[in-house]
Amino acid sequence: MAENLRKYRERKGITQKQLADHLGVRDNTISSWEKGTNSIDISTLLNICNFLEINLDDIYGISDKKISPVELTEDELALISNFRKLSHDNKMKVLGMVELKAAEDV
Template sequence: MYLAENLKFLREQRGKTQQELAKLFGVEQKTLSSWECGSRTPAIGMIVEMAKYYEVSLDDLVLTDMKPPIPVYALNIAYLRKKYGMTQQELVEIVGLKHKSSISLIEAGKYEPSIEKLEKLADFFGVTMDQIVKQDLSQEVSE
């Protein structure tokens, strides 16, 4: 079941806080938090209400992983950074980002870098754009 993960994902997609949704659904914030972490499950009536609010089917809300997969480029950036023993801060400076958290968000697949930033990364690590975007570089064969 994917209910807990989907509730958190959908709330974040809407840009809402737990407090805002708790108020909307007439529950305490800690109750909503327990639903999102999976330690408690809402009653079926509440699940129906939330499905209506998010405009998704009950099947999707409960049975489908609604989070998109982490893009290949995100996995590759994390892999290459670690392979070369770099910190996120070092990569931030090379790419020209403002905050260390930017690399963290990119590696988690939560922030999409510009083409220019991807080009800088590909060039720095000596890989092509096709490789960084399409291939799982962690599976490369050592020679």
């Protein structure tokens, strides 16, 4: 998390001092968070996320997925939405069909 805090702060072009001023803490507090020597309470962490315009998944490094929803087409989003509505058995049937069709296209 410490590395991500630094990464997102720098991406936004925010200095440690600017973040410290926003949070009402000393500059060296930000440094200690980014080094991982001190922990951040959740309310402060949420404040940081709001200030940097990121979410907790970003700060904890959870959002590094192979495909982000932003990269999906409308057809793909519709497919996922409808797929989630299916029963487990029907999901398995659809997956089998998709695998067969994909193999035909290779």
